[in-house]
Amino acid sequence: xxxxxxxxxxxxxxxxxxxxxxxxxxxxxxxxxxxxxxxxxxxxxxxxxxxxxxxxxxxxxxxxxxxxxxxxxxxxxxxxxxxxxxxxxxxxxxxxxxxxxxxxxxxxxxxxxxx
Numbered sequence: 111x112x113x114x115x116x117x118x119x120x121x122x123x124x125x126x127x128x129x130x131x132x133x134x135x136x137x138x139x140x141x142x143x144x145x146x147x148x149x150x151x152x153x154x155x156x157x158x159x160x161x162x163x164x165x166x167x168x169x170x171x172x173x174x175x176x177x178x179x180x181x182x183x184x185x186x187x188x189x190x191x192x193x194x195x196x197x198x199x200x201x202x203x204x205x206x207x208x209x210x211x212x213x214x215x216x217x218x219x220x221x222x223x224x225x
Contacts, residue, residue: 120144127195135193143195145225146218152199159201159213168202171195172216181216187223194220 124144131139156167172178173195179188199215200208208214 140193141222143220143222145221146197147221147224148197148199148215148218152215152218156199156201156213156215161203164204166202166205168200168205168207170198170200172198183217190223191220196220 127142128139131142153167157165160166173193174182174191176192179185179191182188182191196216197218199218201213202208
């Protein structure tokens with residue numbers, strides 16, 4: 111992908127999500143998620159559970175609420191994540207949805223605050 115197009119995609123999202131947060135949540139609008147980072151070991155662990163030819167990683171978008179904060183390892187800062195977008199990675203063969211919890215990973219580093 112062309113780097114300028116990459117930057118444009120990021121800016122389009124930032125403008126949209128900032129305006130949406132302000133319109134919906136007014137003074138409690140969050141500095142919304144711009145990226146989520148997962149380490150190599152996590153990605154390799156997921157890929158190891160897939161077929162070598164048809165396997166890959168399927169990425170789901172999600173949003174933290176009080177019931178899903180337990181997914182965060184950093185429980186001392188967990189409350190700050192309510193309303194933040196997150197990515198959930200799943201091992202997938204042929205673009206199928208996951209069928210067992212061992213194939214689902216959440217808890218990447220959300221930016222902000224972990225930029």
